Amino acid sequence: MANNKKAKKPKPVLILGALSIVLLVLVIIFFTGGGREKVARFIDANLPKTPAAAGEPAATKTVTLFFLDDDDDFLHGETRPIAAGPTANEEAERALAELIKGSEGSLVSPLPPQTKVRQVFIGKDGVATVDFSRDVAEKFAYGSTMELAAVYAVVNTLAFNFKAVKKVVILVEGAEKETLGGHVDLTRAFLPDYSLVAR
Numbered sequence: 247m248a249n250n251k252k253a254k255k256p257k258p259v260l261i262l263g264a265l266s267i268v269l270l271v272l273v274i275i276f277f278t279g280g281g282r283e284k285v286a287r288f289i290d291a292n293l294p295k296t297p298a299a300a301g302e303p304a305a306t307k308t309v310t311l312f313f314l315d316d317d318d319d320f321l322h323g324e325t326r327p328i329a330a331g332p333t334a335n336e337e338a339e340r341a342l343a344e345l346i347k348g349s350e351g352s353l354v355s356p357l358p359p360q361t362k363v364r365q366v367f368i369g370k371d372g373v374a375t376v377d378f379s380r381d382v383a384e385k386f387a388y389g390s391t392m393e394l395a396a397v398y399a400v401v402n403t404l405a406f407n408f409k410a411v412k413k414v415v416i417l418v419e420g421a422e423k424e425t426l427g428g429h430v431d432l433t434r435a436f437l438p439d440y441s442l443v444a445r
Contacts (some may be wrong), residue, residue: 305330309341309407312399312443313353319391320444321399322353323406334408338366338374345403356396358385364420366404372412373435374404380419388427397430398442405438413437 307330312321328340342363348355362379369375388396401414413435417423423432 307337309337309344310403311341311345311349312402312406313345313349314356314392314395314399315353315444318444319395321395321402321442322444324349324351324353326350334368334410335366338368338376338404338408338411339363341403341407342366342376342400345399356392356399357382360385368408368410372410373415374408374411374413375415375417376400376404377417377420383418383423383426386427388429390429393425393427393429395442396426397432397436398439401436402438402440402443406440 306327308325308327310323310325312323314320315322326344328337328344330337346355346357346359346361346363348359358381360379360381362381364377364379365375366377367375382396386392397416400416404411404414415435416432418426425432
C-alpha cells in the first residue's frame with residue numbers, strides 16, 4: 247500500500263517564534279558588543295582631561311613663556327610646567343593662559359589679566375590661530391612698545407614651544423581685528439621674532 251502521507255509543513259507560528267529569538271540575540275549582541283566599543287573610544291579620547299588617579303602623577307610639559315622686564319624693552323623667557331595633552335591645541339591654550347596669568351618672578355605679562363583664551367587651532371600649514379576674548383583689547387591702554395610686546399609674547403611663546411607652529415594669527419572674539427591698541431597690524435600672520443628676546 248503506497249504511502250500517501252505528505253511531509254508536514256512547519257507552522258507559521260513556529261517560524262515567527264524562531265525569527266523573534268534570532269532577532270533578540272542580534273539585538274543583545276549589538277548593545278553589549280559593537281555599541282560598547284564606540285562608547286569606549288569616545289570616552290578614551292577624553293581621558294587625559296580627567297584628573298589622574300590617586301597616586302598617579304599627571305603628565306606635564308615644560309614650556310617657556312615670554313614676559314617683559316621693567317628694566318628693558320626685551321622679552322624674557324620663564325619656564326613653567328603645564329598639563330600635557332591630549333592635543334597640541336589644548337597645550338597651546340594652557341601655555342597662553344599661563345602667559346596671561348603672569349610671571350612667577352619679577353617679570354611682567356604684557357596681556358591684561360582679564361583676558362581669556364577662547365581657542366587655539368594649529369593648522370597643518372603651520373599657522374596657529376589664537377582667539378582671545380575682547381578683554382585683550384578693551385582692558386588695557388597699549389603704547390606702541392607694549393602692544394608689540396603683547397603680540398610677540400604670544401607669537402614667540404607658541405612658536406618656541408610647539409614645533410608645528412610657523413606663523414600665528416590673532417583674533418578677538420572670533421573675528422579679525424585691525425589692532426589691539428592702534429599700533430600693530432593684526433590683519434596678517436606673524437612669524438616669530440627672537441631678536442626681541444633678551445640674550
